[in-house]
Amino acid sequence: MTRATGLIIAALVGMFLGSGMTWALLGARAAAVAPAAAPGARAAPDLLVTLAQTLEAEHRRVDLLISRGEVAAAIGALEEVRALRWPSVAEGGEAAVLLRHDLFGRLLRLRLDYPEVSARPAAELLALCDQGLGAEVVAANAFTARLHALRGEVLEAMGRDDEALVSYERALEQNRALLQQALAEEER
Amino acid sequence: MSGGVFGAGRLRWLGVAAALVVGCAKSGGVAPSEAPARESAPSAVDAWADNEGDELGRLERALLVEEGRLRAAGVAALGGGEQAGGDAEPPLSAPTSAPAASSEQKAEATRERPGGPGDRCSRICALRGSICGLKAQICGLRDRHGDEPRYEDLCGRATADCRAASEACDGCA
Numbered sequence: 270m271t272r273a274t275g276l277i278i279a280a281l282v283g284m285f286l287g288s289g290m291t292w293a294l295l296g297a298r299a300a301a302v303a304p305a306a307a308p309g310a311r312a313a314p315d316l317l318v319t320l321a322q323t324l325e326a327e328h329r330r331v332d333l334l335i336s337r338g339e340v341a342a343a344i345g346a347l348e349e350v351r352a353l354r355w356p357s358v359a360e361g362g363e364a365a366v367l368l369r370h371d372l373f374g375r376l377l378r379l380r381l382d383y384p385e386v387s388a389r390p391a392a393e394l395l396a397l398c399d400q401g402l403g404a405e406v407v408a409a410n411a412f413t414a415r416l417h418a419l420r421g422e423v424l425e426a427m428g429r430d431d432e433a434l435v436s437y438e439r440a441l442e443q444n445r446a447l448l449q450q451a452l453a454e455e456e457r
Numbered sequence: 458m459s460g461g462v463f464g465a466g467r468l469r470w471l472g473v474a475a476a477l478v479v480g481c482a483k484s485g486g487v488a489p490s491e492a493p494a495r496e497s498a499p500s501a502v503d504a505w506a507d508n509e510g511d512e513l514g515r516l517e518r519a520l521l522v523e524e525g526r527l528r529a530a531g532v533a534a535l536g537g538g539e540q541a542g543g544d545a546e547p548p549l550s551a552p553t554s555a556p557a558a559s560s561e562q563k564a565e566a567t568r569e570r571p572g573g574p575g576d577r578c579s580r581i582c583a584l585r586g587s588i589c590g591l592k593a594q595i596c597g598l599r600d601r602h603g604d605e606p607r608y609e610d611l612c613g614r615a616t617a618d619c620r621a622a623s624e625a626c627d628g629c630a
Contacts, residue, residue, distance in 0.1 A: 411587070418591055430598055437595050438611055444591065445618050448584045452625060454577055 317361045317368075324350065324368055328375065340379065340386045347376040358405055366405045370412035373401025377419045391427045398423055409450075414443035578629035585622035592619040 327350050334343040350372055356365045377397060380389060389397075398420040407413055421436035592615035599612040 414587065418587070421594065425594070425598065430602060434595065434598055434608060434611060437591055441588065441591050441595070441615055441618060444584055444588045448581065448588065448622055448625065451577055451581050451584065
């Protein structure tokens with residue numbers, strides 16, 4: 270074996286061993302960064318915080334757009350966030366549902382307040398209400414109460430007064446519970 | 458085997474080669490799990506550089522960053538039919554028959570959202586607004602269905618709730 274051949278073989282072996290060590294180091298670093306348990310177990314809180322931050326930034330942007338009279342842009346911005354796949358209760362807990370109710374409530378309020386902007390038929394708005402509300406049962410909160418009230422508005426506009434009354438009643442029950450909670454705080 | 462492949466001189470080469478590979482990987486490599494998401498967002502944000510100093514641009518940049526992280530966390534945009542409110546506007550029929558917004562309602566669109574931070578009195582007074590607004594809507598329905606007890610009953614309850622909320626708000630320090 271010539272000296273040159275020996276050197277080439279040595280270099281190849283060195284690269285092989287070096288590569289192995291590199292992947293071992295990167296693997297150790299990845300293990301330190303990635304969650305050790307199932308991904309969903311630790312990803313959910315981060316996901317929720319990120320979702321809340323996104324929604325907060327979106328609300329502020331919408332505030333600004335509305336103050337400039339750019340309602341169509343504001344509605345479009347909320348629609349973009351609505352198009353995200355929202356985490357389920359299992360993924361994000363009840364807070365994820367509240368965030369969804371918050372977004373849909375803001376969007377519906379805008380659509381009802383500005384029917385001349387990107388007009389939608391009432392049936393579509395009702396579907397939007399139902400999509401936002403979903404099937405989850407959550408504790409009384411202002412976002413869900415508002416969404417029920419908005420659903421009542423839409424149903425009333427459609428002439429479906431009996432159903433509107435049911436939605437208004439749900440909103441009233443939630444708000445009454447919140448008022449009682451707030452009043453109870455004083456007594457504690 | 459002094460003349461073998463792994464002689465002392467060749468071991469030095471092997472060490473140098475290994476050190477080079479490891480060194481390159483450590484200095485030029487990226488952390489496999491976190492780098493793509495964290496580094497892609499700022500580059501997208503840079504696209505908004507023209508809006509530097511503009512409040513809307515700043516918020517849009519912040520939104521881009523957060524949306525990037527959100528997507529990285531697994532919240533992907535829906536495609537096609539599920540994206541009812543996406544760019545592809547569905548054909549519209551007549552405008553919604555929902556009542557046109559009053560100036561008060563339109564003002565609500567820019568007011569603080571329900572459930573936001575605030576002290577107890579602010580929350581109680583905000584609840585008064587919601588409850589008394591509901592009372593107006595419910596009793597408006599009652600006016601059209603005066604002969605139906607359920608409308609009358611709910612109007613009565615809403616009126617009592619509105620009164621209680623108003624007293625609580627007025628009495629709040």
